[in-house]
Amino acid sequence: MKTTIGLAALLLATSAAHANVQQDLDQDLTPQYKGFYVGAGLGNTKFESSDDASTSLFEDDGQTVKILAGYQFSKVFALEGQYTKYSELKSGSYSISPTAFSLSANLGYSFENGLRPFGIIGVSALDLDESVQTLQDDSSAAVRYGLGLEYAPVQLKGLAVRVGYEVDFFAIEFVGPGASVTNDYTLEAFYVSASYKF
Structure with missing residues (x-):
């Protein structure tokens, strides 16, 4: 018994x-859907304009560097701040070294398998940092937009990798004798990053 x-x-x-x-x-x-996250990434730089052929004369010299931080509130919504240092862009002896601070809404959907397709929309404070001053003001506000895919496997407990494509869209006003012209430009980056969610 x-x-x-x-x-x-x-x-x-x-x-x-x-x-x-x-x-x-x-x-x-x-899966960890909510929390504060930080990360960093590397990518390329592309400078274009729909109405100014001079952008084709610029050559990039280096890589785009991104440092990001944000808070994910749900499967769908995150608020993300980012510092972007684009590669130096040279045209002869003239160059620009653009940097941007952005605040964006990150909208997507987190699936159970760790995949999260997303899009971002926000605003940036952009500084072109000319080597020789040719503009009255080489700082500008910009619209930040883009899309990407993030993968955060549960087994890695907070670690995630993403591939993304992001654009800063801005305008520059050129003032001449008796006239001014405004041209639209884009700084684009295709990048890969890694982040950690606390």
Whole structure:
């Protein structure tokens, strides 16, 4: 009788321990949709204009560097700040070294398998940083937009990688004798980044 009671108690204890372990494993494998995240990435730089052929004379010298931080509120919405240092763009002896600080809404959907396609829309404070001053003001506001795909496997517990394409769209006013012309430009970057969510 005592042996039977002892075996039953052992079975119950083993079953409870197994249930606790399984519960811990289930919690560990629960996707993390909310939280603060930081990351960094590298990409290329492309400078274009729809109405100014001179952008084709610029050659990029280096890589785009991105540092990002944000907070994901749900499967769908995150608010993201980003510092972007585009590569130096040269045309003869003249060059620009653009940088941008942006604040964007990151809108997408986080699937159970860790994939999250997304788009971003926001605003940037852009500084062209001319090597020789040719503009009255080489700083400008810009519209930031883009899209990408993020992958955050549950097993990596907060780590994520993403590939993305982002654009800063802005206008520059050229003032001449008795007239002014405004041209639209884009600074574009295709990049890869890694981030960690706390």
